[in-house]
Amino acid sequence: MKFSFSIIMLALALALAPHASAQTKAEREKPAEKQAEEQHEAGDSAIERRANAEKSVVVSLCVASGDVVVRGSDRTEVLARATDAGSLRLVTPNVQPAPRVEVLVSEHRGEELESGDCGTVGTLELTLPRGASVDVQTRDGHVEVEDIADVHVRALSGDVEVRHASKAVEVSCLSGDVSLSDSSGPARISTVSGNVEARNVRAAAAGDGFEAKSTSGDVSLEGITHTQVRGAAVSGSIAYAGTLARGGDYDFRTISGDVTLELPANSSFSLHAKVVLSGDIVTDFPVKVSSGSAASPPGMPPNPPVGPSGMPPPPPDWKKPGKNKPPKGPPGARLDGTVGTGDAVVNLSSFSGSLYLRKQ
Amino acid sequence: MKRCLDEGLLQAYLDGELSHEQMSEAAAHVAACEACAxxxxxxxxxxAFFAAAFAPDDAVSVPTEALRSRIGAAVAQLEAGTEANHARTRGWNFGGFLASLSGLLNFTPQSAAAFAGLLAVVALAVIYFAVQRQTGKPSSFNRGEIARAGNTPPVAIPGAGKQTDEVKNANEDGTQPPKAGNVISVSARRSRGIRAERKPVTLQTKGPxxxxxxxxxxxxxxxxxxxxxxxxxATLRPAVRVEYERDLxxxxxxxxxxRRVAAQNPKDKDVTGFLMSAYQSKVELLTKVADQAQVAALGR
Structure with a gap:
């Protein structure tokens, strides 16, 4: 009896085994989109989509509201994961691997998404090839990009953080702070009511420029090795710390904020500093004043050189380090001269702020 | 708007229920007032917290003040339209017209007395105007006077009344016959007077x-x-709008x-450079907002 029962059970197991195996295989081969939708329907609010892509794929997306996180990887695919979203779609041309991908999201489930749509999402995470170029457009939300070659971000409200970009960076923001670090290539950053902070940004090729602007925020730059560096602010201040490249061209301009440069003591540069209306030009560096130029308005005599007590005064064409404020009279101050052998050109100007040159 | 915005106004501002002018005023005030910000x-x-908490109930529409006012306006419009339709219907409906006449023919003692009084007043008015027309037929000169009187503005313009009197007296003496040019001259002087009054406005518009x-x-x-x-x-969230207004x-x-300094030193390239960079910054700000307005439109 026992024997016959065992035989029956064994036969049943053998009969059902292929079917079970087929079911498991079918489950494994289920399309990623369907799996994601099932996950979504099962209560997991994240949706995933993926597409094979070229190493230098161009990815674009527009998000009306929600955070965007983009990371680079060694895989040649675009993987998108959206939380708190109803629909997610990757639009690719009929070419494999895809040279470009458009990521579309919507808060509504089953919505027919069309190219150019801007939807709402909790967080949209993208994993792209490191050599990719990404163009992010957001209205409300933070943007974080890391390890992507070419980064373009246009944001209305929210902070933008870019790290390890290797080819180029362009960020335009209305209300939010922008941070760029450990990157290379030309960079252009502008925000209106936020601060700009850039650290350790290198030029990838000769002629790469770096530009940072803010209207009411401050601009803080450190370790920028580009040969053309521009910083501008309206009511904010500008701070630059680091070395000056030989042959470099540096231009910092504010309307009512201050400009502060912290440079190595052995820096060599020619200086053109001007304050139009009010403010001081203060330098820790001995500036060899160009003929016909002084820290005073045009037409006014330069400040008389002052030597230490009992010592002969220094040559008349040397400005003593310190505060060089013009005497009362027409507003404004100008200081044109050379520090060291003048290997770089530094232009500083402010309408009504002060200019500071500090030794590190 | 010097006083702080009250809670209701702030909420209306957040809900986008204020008019454009009120919105601008509120934004300007918030930009300058830390407490209000x-x-x-x-x-x-x-x-945002309550919006997230009540997201499932979003389908249930709650009448807001703006909605109520819109409903009120729509109802008023409907009523006005209905009345207009009634009037139109009355105008074209002969039966209704007869019905209204039949109402008039139902004399009561009070309505008969009122009707008779009205007829008497109308008859007296007709007789009075007929008599006036015959006795007071104006001459060509008087027509001119009437024309001038008609042209005289209700607001007194210095010298204008005097000039009219002078012209009138001259005409009465017969030494200086009235010319159309005199009238034009007065008018021109008045025009000059008005121009003189508007001069500061013109200068203000023209600017430096x-x-x-x-x-x-x-x-x-x-x-x-x-x-x-x-x-x-709706292009910008209220908080962003505040920052935008502040930056503007x-x-x-x-x-x-x-500009003030550049106007004094037009040859100073540094100064004009600052002016142009300020303009450039404003253009960039406005461009960003205009761009984002399109994004917002796409996201709606």
């Missing part, structure tokens, strides 16, 4: 001399502002200040 941020936070390159920026700014206006108040104020102030 804090209150606005708190209110916005609360709104436009600096080279300024006109292009001003044109671009006007165009961008128009685009942003078309986008409506900063830029306008920078433009004013640099």
């Amino acid at each position: 804090g209150a606005l941020a708190a209110a916005e936070g609360e709104t 001399e436009v600096l080279p390159g300024e006109k292009e920026y001003q044109t671009a700014i006007a165009s961008l502002e128009e685009t942003i206006k078309l986008g409506g108040d 104020a900063i830029l306008d102030s920078a433009i004013r200040e640099t």
Whole structure:
């Protein structure tokens, strides 16, 4: 009896085994989109989509509201994961691997998404090839990009953080702070009511420029090795710390904020500093004043050189380090001269702020 | 708007229920008032919190003040339309007209007395105007006087009344026959007077001399502002709008200040450079907002 029962059970197991195996295989081969939708329907609010892509794929997306996180990887695919979203779609041309991908999201489930749509999402995470170029457009939300070659971000409200970009960076923001670090290539950053902070940004090729602007925020730059560096602010201040490249061209301009440069003591540069209306030009560096130029308005005599007590005064064409404020009279101050052998050109100007040159 | 915004006004501002002018006023006030900016941020936070909490109930529409006013306006419009339709119907419906006449023919003692009184008044008025027309037939000169009187504005213009009197007296003496030119002269003087009164306005509109390159920026700014206006108040969240208004104020102030100095030193390239960079910053700000208005439109 026992024997016959065992035989029956064994036969049943053998009969059902292929079917079970087929079911498991079918489950494994289920399309990623369907799996994601099932996950979504099962209560997991994240949706995933993926597409094979070229190493230098161009990815674009527009998000009306929600955070965007983009990371680079060694895989040649675009993987998108959206939380708190109803629909997610990757639009690719009929070419494999895809040279470009458009990521579309919507808060509504089953919505027919069309190219150019801007939807709402909790967080949209993208994993792209490191050599990719990404163009992010957001209205409300933070943007974080890391390890992507070419980064373009246009944001209305929210902070933008870019790290390890290797080819180029362009960020335009209305209300939010922008941070760029450990990157290379030309960079252009502008925000209106936020601060700009850039650290350790290198030029990838000769002629790469770096530009940072803010209207009411401050601009803080450190370790920028580009040969053309521009910083501008309206009511904010500008701070630059680091070395000056030989042959470099540096231009910092504010309307009512201050400009502060912290440079190595052995820096060599020619200086053109001007304050139009009010403010001081203060330098820790001995500036060899160009003929016909002084820290005073045009037409006014330069400040008389002052030597230490009992010592002969220094040559008349040397400005003593310190505060060089013009005497009362027409507003404004100008200081044109050379520090060291003048290997770089530094232009500083402010309408009504002060200019500071500090030794590190 | 010097006093702090009350809670109701802040909430209406957040809900986009204020008019464009009120919105601008509130934004300008919040930009300048830290307490109100804090209150606005708190209110916005609360709104966001409750919006998230009540997201499932979003389908249930709650009548807001704006909705109520819209409903009220729609009802008023409907009523007005209905009345107009009634009037139109009465005008074309002969039966209704007869019905109204039949109402008139139902004399009561009071209505009969009133009707008779009305007829008497109308008859007296007709007789009076007929008599006046016959006895007071104006001459050509008088027509001129009437014409001048008709042209005289209700507001007294210094010298204008005197001039009219002078012309009138001369005509009565017969030494200086009235000429159309005199009338025109008076009118021209009046025009000059009005121009003189408007002169400061004209000067204000014209403003100081436009600096080279300024006109292009001003044109671009006007165009961008128009685009942003078309986008409506919903283009920016209230908190972002506050920052936008604040930055606009900063830029306008920078433009004013640099322009003042540039006007005094038009040959100073540094000064004009600052003015142009302030304009450029404003153009960039407006461009960003205009761009984002399009994004907002796409996201709606």
